[in-house]
């Protein structure tokens with residue numbers, strides 16, 4: 001494995017960051033999780049736009065241009081000869097002292113790991129997952145904009161623990177007003193009366209790249225899709241429900257808070273969008289070699 005870290009390439013054993021790095025000390029940084037399918041990086045530009053916007057929102061200067069970053073990400077995939085895999089791109093505030101003052105961090109740190117990913121066992125894609133509503137809320141959008149993909153994932157970790165402790169696979173996170181925001185590492189969709197619905201960023205959803213792709217694919221398939229405010233009622237009474245994320249891809253949800261959803265198995269809209277997604281990711285964009 002070859003890992004990029006601040007301009008050099010390291011092995012898995014030698015790639016190390018400092019105990020004074022503010023990414024570690026304060027969660028001060030941003031990241032992206034990106035997929036490689038069939039030697040193609042899926043929507044690299046969209047991921048990099050989100051990364052640079054997240055950094056800008058945190059007044060964090062990434063010490064490489066977006067074009068340079070794109071080329072380095074491609075080089076990381078080529079060096080690792082990963083035809084299908086996962087890229088973790090992290091930018092931290094860098095090394096400072098023990099105060100939070102970001103001005104003490106002379107330069108942001110950038111690292112890129114290319115590896116394998118499997119978020120859920122394969123058989124769950126045929127069966128669907130169980131979700132519960134987490135007691136842990138997503139941070140309110142008016143307090144911290146949910147479009148920022150930062151290194152602060154403690155709420156998500158707590159919500160995941162809520163799920164695991166009740167024997168579920170994933171957790172729905174509500175915002176402070178009690179509306180559905182998203183899941184711990186995925187966006188949530190429901191199908192109701194033939195319409196595809198998902199919460200807006202204003203309700204605490206990350207602007208997921210997979211979410212955006214699914215909205216596009218729905219448009220192309222003639223499925224009416226909209227961002228809307230959702231409550232748990234919308235999930236419990238949905239005809240279909242699924243989550244989307246770079247890690248999860250499209251994962252059907254067949255049980256929520258102990259209630260079977262729809263027919264209790266992945267529905268036709270979910271299956272259709274999954275097929276369209278799988279076809280798209282294998283062939284969109286240029287192969288790297």
Ligand code: PXG
Pocket residue numbers: 033034119156182183184185186187205206207208209210211244245246247248
């Ligand atoms: N919401 C949150 C909070 C996320 O962290 C998504 C939605 C989906 O966004 P994308 O752009 O991926 O469609 C995410 C993404 C992992 C893993 O290791 C998590 C994510 C992405 C990749 C891997 O569990 N989170």
